[in-house]
Amino acid sequence: MNRILAISGKELRLYxxxxxxxxxxxxxxxxxxxxxxVDFVTYQPSIIDYRLILGDMLFMLLIVIPVLTMRLVxxxxxxxxxxxxxxxxxxxxxxxxxxxxxxxxxxxxLLVCNLAYPAVMSLFGxxxxxxxxxxxxxxxxxxxxxxxxxxxxxxxxxxQMVSAVAGFVLLLLFWLAGSMTSQNETLSAWIxxxxxxxxxxxxxxxxxxxxxxxxxxxxxxxxxxxxxxxxERKRWR
Amino acid sequence: MLEVKxxxxxxxxxxxxxxxxFSMQRGEIVGxxxxxxxxxxxxxxxITGYLYPTEGIITVDGLSVHDEARKARSKIGYLxxxxxxxxxxxxxxxxxxxxxxxxxxxxEQKLRVAEMVSRLGLNGRERQSVRHLSKGYxxxxxxxxxxxxxPDLLVxxxxxxxxxxxxxxxxxxxxxxxxxxxxxxxSTHILQEVGALCDRVLIINRGELVxxxxxxxxxxxxxxxxxxxxxxxxxxxxxxxVLGRWAEARxxxxxxxxxxxxxxxxxxxxxxxxxxxxxxxxxxxxxPEHDRVSEKGESKASSDDPEIPTLEQTxxxxxxxxxxxxxxxxxxxxxxxxxxxxQDFRVELFRLLADTDLPILELxxxxxxxxxxxxxxxxxxxxxxEDSILADKPASLDRSDDAAASETAxxxxxxxxxxxx
Numbered sequence: 001m002n003r004i005l006a007i008s009g010k011e012l013r014l015y016x017x018x019x020x021x022x023x024x025x026x027x028x029x030x031x032x033x034x035x036x037x038v039d040f041v042t043y044q045p046s047i048i049d050y051r052l053i054l055g056d057m058l059f060m061l062l063i064v065i066p067v068l069t070m071r072l073v074x075x076x077x078x079x080x081x082x083x084x085x086x087x088x089x090x091x092x093x094x095x096x097x098x099x100x101x102x103x104x105x106x107x108x109x110l111l112v113c114n115l116a117y118p119a120v121m122s123l124f125g126x127x128x129x130x131x132x133x134x135x136x137x138x139x140x141x142x143x144x145x146x147x148x149x150x151x152x153x154x155x156x157x158x159x160q161m162v163s164a165v166a167g168f169v170l171l172l173l174f175w176l177a178g179s180m181t182s183q184n185e186t187l188s189a190w191i192x193x194x195x196x197x198x199x200x201x202x203x204x205x206x207x208x209x210x211x212x213x214x215x216x217x218x219x220x221x222x223x224x225x226x227x228x229x230x231x232e233r234k235r236w237r
Numbered sequence: 238m239l240e241v242k243x244x245x246x247x248x249x250x251x252x253x254x255x256x257x258x259f260s261m262q263r264g265e266i267v268g269x270x271x272x273x274x275x276x277x278x279x280x281x282x283x284i285t286g287y288l289y290p291t292e293g294i295i296t297v298d299g300l301s302v303h304d305e306a307r308k309a310r311s312k313i314g315y316l317x318x319x320x321x322x323x324x325x326x327x328x329x330x331x332x333x334x335x336x337x338x339x340x341x342x343x344x345e346q347k348l349r350v351a352e353m354v355s356r357l358g359l360n361g362r363e364r365q366s367v368r369h370l371s372k373g374y375x376x377x378x379x380x381x382x383x384x385x386x387x388p389d390l391l392v393x394x395x396x397x398x399x400x401x402x403x404x405x406x407x408x409x410x411x412x413x414x415x416x417x418x419x420x421x422x423x424s425t426h427i428l429q430e431v432g433a434l435c436d437r438v439l440i441i442n443r444g445e446l447v448x449x450x451x452x453x454x455x456x457x458x459x460x461x462x463x464x465x466x467x468x469x470x471x472x473x474x475x476x477x478x479v480l481g482r483w484a485e486a487r488x489x490x491x492x493x494x495x496x497x498x499x500x501x502x503x504x505x506x507x508x509x510x511x512x513x514x515x516x517x518x519x520x521x522x523x524x525p526e527h528d529r530v531s532e533k534g535e536s537k538a539s540s541d542d543p544e545i546p547t548l549e550q551t552x553x554x555x556x557x558x559x560x561x562x563x564x565x566x567x568x569x570x571x572x573x574x575x576x577x578x579x580q581d582f583r584v585e586l587f588r589l590l591a592d593t594d595l596p597i598l599e600l601x602x603x604x605x606x607x608x609x610x611x612x613x614x615x616x617x618x619x620x621x622x623e624d625s626i627l628a629d630k631p632a633s634l635d636r637s638d639d640a641a642a643s644e645t646a647x648x649x650x651x652x653x654x655x656x657x658x
Contacts, residue, residue: 002337002340002343003337003338003340005337006334006337006338007338009334009337010323010326010330010334013325013326013330014323014325014326017325017326018325079321079322079323079324080317080318080319080321081321081322081323082321083282083285083287083315083317083321084315084317084321084335084338084382085338086286086287087285087286087287087310087313087315088310088335088338088339089307089308089310089311089338089339089340090338091306091307235286235287235288235289236288236289237248237249237288
C-alpha cells in the first residue's frame with residue numbers, strides 16, 4: 001500500500017509539473033464554460049438543472065481524458081524509468097494501481113472544477129440536490145472507467161501521441177457503441193449495453209441502478225488488469 | 238551471493254544470451270566486459286528482474302529473482318545505462334520517491350536522502366530540478382537511487398559512459414568505496430576501468446561468456462613472453478646493426494621489429510606506430526594486429542618451440558625490408574623487442590645502448606593488456622576462443638595452423654604498413 005501511495009504521489013506531482021495537464025485543464029474549463037454560457041445564459045428561459053450541461057461535460061471528458069492519461073505509462077518507457085519501477089520491490093500491480101489512483105485524483109479535480117456551474121445555477125433557483133450528486137457520482141464512475149481505458153492505451157506504446165490517439169479511439173468506440181448499431185436491432189441489443197454514455201442516464205434521473213454501477217466498475221477493473229498484463233508481458237519479451 | 242545458472246534469453250531476432258553461468262561472492266567487484274550488443278545489458282536486466290530469462294535460474298542470496306521477486310529485488314540496486322530519472326522532479330523529491338518505492342522505513346527516509354545527497358556530492362542541488370542537472374550529476378543521482386536502500390548487490394550498467402575524465406575518476410572512486418560494503422557487478426566497455434576497479438572480469442561475446450578471471454591473471458594466463466617497445470635516438474642503420482647483433486648474440490630468441498619515424502615527426506604516423514600504451518582500440522593499425530597475432534601463436538608455444546624462430550625470422554625480414562626501403566627517414570628508431578621466455582632484458586639493453594652511445598628516448602614494457610585479451614577474445618569466432626582459452630586444450634594441430642596464420646598475417650601486416658609509409 002505504501003508503494004501504491006508513493007507511486008500515485010509521484011504521478012500527481014508530475015501531473016502538476018508538466019505543462020500538458022495544465023493545458024488539458026485549461027481547454028476543459030474554457031470549453032465547458034463556453035458551453036455553459038451557451039446552454040444556460042443565451043438559451044432562454046434558463047433551466048436550473050445540472051443535467052442540462054452534463055452532456056457537454058461528458059463530451060469534454062472524451063477529449064481530455066486521453067490527454068491526461070497518455071503520459072502515465074508511455075513516459076516511463078520513453079525515459080527508461082520503467083527500469084526503476086520494474087526492478088524495485090513494487091509489483092507491476094502496485095505500479096499500475098498507483099498510477100490509476102493518481103488519475104482518479106485528477107478526475108476528482110475535473111469534477112470539482114465542473115461543480116462551479118451548478119453553484120452558479122443555484123444562485124438563480126432551486127437545484128435538485130439528489131440528481132446533482134447522483135449525476136456527479138455517475139460522471140465519476142464513467143470517468144473512472146475512461147481513465148482505465150486511457151491508462152491501458154498508454155501502456156501500449158512509448159509514444160505519448162500514439163497513446164493519446166489509441167485512447168481516444170478506444171473511448172470513441174465505447175462512446176458510440178449505442179448509436180453505431182441503432183440501425184440493426186439484434187446487433188444493438190448486444191452492443192448497446194457497452195455504451196458509455198447510455199449507462200449514466202439512470203443515475204442522472206436519480207436512480208442508482210446496480211448493473212450500471214457494476215458496468216463502470218468492471219470496465220475499470222478490466223482495463224487496469226489489461227494494463228498490468230501488458231506491462232508484465234514486457235519482462236518476457 | 239549472486240548465482241546465474243545456465244541462463245539464456247532469446248529475442249525474436251535471434252539475438253540474446255546463451256547459457257550464461259557464473260556466480261559472485263559477497264564483497265566482490267566484478268567487471269562485465271563485452272563489445273556493444275554482446276548481451277551485457279540483457280544479462281544485467283535479467284539479474285535485476287527487469288527481464289525474465291527464457292531458460293535458467295538467477296538467485297540473489299538464495300532467492301530466485303523470478304519466484305521471490307519482491308524479496309530478491311529489495312536486495313538489488315540497479316543503475317541502468319541511462320539513469321532512470323524523472324526530469325520534472327527535484328533531486329530531493331526524486332530521492333524521497335525512490336526511498337519510498339524501495340521500502341526504506343518512513344522515519345529513516347529523510348535521513349537516508351540527506352545521506353545520499355552528501356555522499357554523492359549533490360549538496361546545494363536538492364531543490365534543483367533533475368532536468369537541469371549536468372550529465373555527471375545525473376549519473377551521481379542515478380547511483381544514489383541505486384544505493385539508497387543499502388542493497389547487498391549493486392548492478393551498474395556502464396556507470397561512467399558519457400562522462401568527462403574528471404567525472405569518470407570521481408565515479409570510479411565512488412564505486413571503489415561502495416565495493417567495500419556491497420557486492421558490485423559493473424558493465425563497461427572501457428578496459429582500464431576493469432583494471433582500475435575490479436577483482437574479477439567476465440568477458441562476454443555474442444551472448445556467450447568467454448572468459449572469467451582476475452584482470453592480471455587473465456593477462457598472465459595468455460602471455461608467456463617478455464616484450465618492450467623502445468625508442469632510440471640515432472641513425473637507423475647503426476641501431477639496426479647494434480640491436481640485431483645483440484639480439485642474435487643473446488641466448489634468447491628475440492623478435493625485432495624496426496620502424497622509423499621522420500625526425501620532425503609525421504603526426505599521422507605516430508599514433509599508428511605507437512599502438513603500445515594507448516588505449517585506443519586501434520585494431521586496424523598494423524602494430525596491434527601484429528601483436529595480437531604473434532601472441533596467439535605464442536600463447537601456447539613454449540620458449541624452445543622449433544616453430545618460433547621461423548615466425549620471428551619472417552617478422553624480422555619483412556620489417557627490416559620495410560625499414561630499409563625508406564632511407565630518408567632518420568633521427569629516431571622504434572623497435573619492438575620480444576623475448577619468447579619471460580626473462581627481463583631491459584638492464585642489459587640499457588647498458589648496450591648506453592655503451593654504443595644510442596640514447597634511449599623511451600623504453601616501455603609491453604604487457605599483454607586486458608585490451609589485447611579483449612580484442613583477441615571478441616574478434617575471433619567464439620568457438621575458437623573457447624577452445625584455446627577456456628578449455629586450454631593441448632591442440633597441437635590447431636597450433637601449427639595458428640602459427641602459419643600468424644606468419645602470413647605478420648608479413649602482410651608489415652607490408653600494409655610499408656605501403657602506408
